[in-house]
Amino acid sequence: MRIAQVSPLYEAVPPKLYGGTERVVAYLTDALVDLGHDVTLFASADAETSAKLAAVRDQAIRLDPAPLKSDLAAHMSMLDEVRRRADEFDIIHFHTDILHFPFFEALAGKTLTTLHGRLDLKDLPPVYARWGQYPLVSISDDQRRPLPHASWMGTVHHGVPGQGYDLHPDSDGYLAFLGRISPEKRPDRAIAIATQLGRRLKMAAKIDAADAAYYRDEIEPLIRGNPLVEFVGEISDQQKSAFLGGADALLFPIDWPEPFGLVMIESMACGTPVIAFKCGSVPEIVEDGVTGFVVDSLQAALDAVRRLPTLNRREIRRRFELRFSSMAMARRYTALYEELAASPRLEAPRALVM
Structure with missing residues (x-):
């Protein structure tokens, strides 16, 4: 055609x-x-x-x-x-x-x-x-x-495209946040999850001009002086595979009716599970207990991190290839x-x- x-x-x-x-x-x-x-x-x-x-x-x-x-x-x-x-x-x-x-x-x-x-x-x-x-x-x-x-x-x-994302059978021991720094993406939740569990968090995020004040007033104080949180900044496509693949899980702690959430399937392409709050498209994209966990509270997210060893990263990649290539x-x-x-x-x- x-x-x-x-x-x-x-x-x-x-x-x-x-x-x-x-x-x-x-x-x-x-x-x-x-x-x-x-x-x-x-x-x-x-x-x-x-x-x-x-x-x-x-x-x-x-x-x-x-x-x-x-x-x-x-x-x-x-x-x-x-x-x-x-x-x-x-x-x-x-x-x-x-x-x-x-x-x-x-x-x-x-x-x-x-x-x-x-x-x-x-x-x-x-x-x-x-x-x-x-x-x-x-x-x-x-x-x-x-x-x-x-x-x-x-x-x-x-x-x-699956060929742009490498399967990482083993992670490097950190949690990941990838997206925009904005109120509806709830980066504060990601920081809270990592901090309460004593886990490292890497944040690769874009800061739009419209969200600069939110970052300065709400998010930067949570990062400054926090030895667990590393703010990486905005990354390119070429950097995503290593960033997502090295994570124990992608945190997707949204608080808005997300139409899709591309980063979720990018994470799955690397074999990395997704812990996502139950908003918008999330229940359609994340297969609870297979490619990640769908949660509805901070406590549920903390519990989900502890349950990550029950998931199979190769199976996550297989489900990605079937549904989201x-x-x-x-x-x-x-x-x-x-x-x-x-x-x-x-x-x-x-x-x-x-």
Whole structure:
């Protein structure tokens, strides 16, 4: 099939450092090429891909040193280019949230839109009612809960390429936290777990400008002078395998409706179990007692750390390959593409519901 993948422009594809959506787009695109599809990736020029690259910006927005830039203008230019070339593709797969909805109404039946973010936002229901002709994909079943009547075509869990993550049969004796420093990610819980157990904790985390005050006021005091906690900072893809593989477990102590949580399957790819709080997608991703433990309290998390020796790291890797490889993800998307191609959904736009 001739497939267009339309990525956000905030990060490179894949990201140079932290980044979720663009990383998934990169893995999906390359896996689709490996399956024999003719794939064109619309992204910034610093993308690394085995597909045909349609470069629509000189570099990704976040690491662009230009002091003044417009993310809206960049995405509008990209969407115009996609629409200009739309006849070249059987399927146009958008990863740009809802931005394209007003501009592709006449082509909605040949589009697929994967929603990567949280959907419990005040202004979203009228949008999905107004543009109900767009087939949607969720990245977890839990993600759908705020919008149960949207035009869901399927759920496709994320996948990552197994060859990028080495199985580590033995750990190096520390707990890991990988992600963003933000209130909803609850790095304070990770520190509390490690401190109460007297275990080492390595934190590889990005600090967004919006969360700088939270880090300074809430998290840094918990790290400063704590001999058990090592703050590594933001790491690259190339560093993840060693970082995650060396851990006894990944701590995923979230406190928000996480749509997916890519780091969980990256950890499983290394054979490293995940201890995650029961929020959002977690029960769909972590197989309790097999690939980790799903907990609902700090005490349960402490108990889970003590139970880590009962888990088999090779089995965790095997479960990852079965459920969360990039090829498994690409095959699931291919099935949806074929369904769309066989039965185009070209309904007229629905009336706005308030």
